[in-house]
């Protein structure tokens with residue numbers, strides 16, 4: 443290429459998030475030279491925001507007497523994904539998870555403890571100190587920088603794969619200042635994350651085109667596009683890590699916490715549509731909301747519930763983002779802020795509240811009366827909500843907090859086997875091409891699964907290691 447930069451390594455890794463870094467380090471320790479290409483100026487991608495990762499049988503779990511076995515976790519995961527996930531791939535990554543926690547700690551990663559996402563699930567969520575950025579990415583990146591056989595290019599976007607006789611032999615990228623780069627390699631690993639920022643794909647493949655990324659970035663599925671162009675099978679498109687949120691609120695905001703509670707949720711028509719306590723399995727709540735008109739709803743509560751949240755605490759929390767049963771001391775100010783932004787409405791009467799949120803007054807009154815009936819009986823004969831979450835809506839003023847759909851990430855795009863080799867439609871591997879982390883399919887069914895909490899990040903780090911080991915074998919190292 444004239445006037446353009448040419449580079450060479452044993453392996454090119456596209457993306458410097460959790461999966462890419464784990465693959466690069468494994469390769470480097472095994473003696474392969476690695477070129478990592480990252481489109482952003484910093485490492486970490488969406489991993490920077492993650493709280494924790496799934497593992498089963500780790501030393502932390504043994505110490506805490508968490509008795510779950512790999513077999514049990516595998517069965518839970520396969521049942522919850524309705525056996526749509528690739529069982530061999532799931533088993534292979536699950537077999538590795540305990541060892542991977544040790545391996546990550548040996549690279550400097552720091553974990554703060556074991557958590558669970560709900561009272562119904564096991565303590566499999568290994569939380570990182572300071573989220574993924576501080577606890578995982580910074581130490582892995584520091585380690586990678588020390589490895590003489592790893593080079594990392596930032597602000598460099600991979601545009602396409604180089605192929606020779608059906609084998610992946612490198613990438614074409616656009617570097618800083620628009621410089622064209624051609625990097626040759628024996629193997630290419632795609633570790634480019636999801637496509638949650640690609641609205642066209644979200645509209646086309648996902649249950650609700652109304653979904654917005656929780657953390658907007660530039661993850662548009664370019665890795666999947668590149669793989670498809672060279673014959674990879676598009677696979678498991680449409681799986682989003684959806685969550686119900688108050689639109690455009692920080693995950694740590696007290697307003698968001700107050701809105702995403704198992705109180706009464708009504709859709710645009712003023713109708714109740716789910717057992718609101720499914721918020722404990724947040725993608726299920728996402729599914730229920732995705733089926734409602736405009737994928738929006740209102741969380742309705744009264745002044746007694748507001749006071750309870752302020753003074754005593756909330757029923758539900760999103761992992762570490764807000765401590766369980768922590769009260770919301772700034773709730774009045776937060777609700778007032780929400781009112782100014784048109785996300786919260788408050789009224790002395792239910793009729794006035796219905797008018798303010800544009801819902802049929804008679805329907806809302808009927809829905810509230812029916813719900814209050816459930817609360818009075820301490821029994822929900824309609825959606826079987828656990829009685830601990832049944833709180834009536836009686837004392838004015840009444841509040842409505844707007845709920846909408848968002849997604850952490852997408853999972854899926856490229857079909858891989860349990861060695862992380864990229865497969866064509868006839869299930870034969872494309873020589874020299876691997877895919878790992880969120881751009882690869884096979885870990886889920888039609889919905890993100892949270893009984894094996896932290897499975898997405900776990901899949902990323904473990905497929906990173908698996909790819910590294912498979913490629914070393916491929917290279918004869």
Ligand SMILES: Cc1cc2nc3c(=O)[nH]c(=O)nc-3n(C[C@H](O)[C@H](O)[C@H](O)COP(=O)(O)OP(=O)(O)OC[C@H]3O[C@@H](n4cnc5c(N)ncnc54)[C@H](O)[C@@H]3O)c2cc1C
Nearest residue numbers: 457459461481487488489493494600635879880896898899
């Ligand atoms: C707020 C939030 C909280 C989360 N919490 C959890 C959690 O607690 N547990 C859990 O399991 N999961 C969680 N997730 C999901 C988790 O972050 C992902 O599973 C994980 O980060 C995936 O790692 P990855 O390596 O596949 O992708 P990433 O870490 O996103 O890395 C992909 C990298 O590829 C780069 N890239 C993309 N295209 C190109 C290109 N063409 N050229 C060069 N570089 C490219 C990107 O810039 C990015 O840096 C959370 C996500 C968010 C947003």
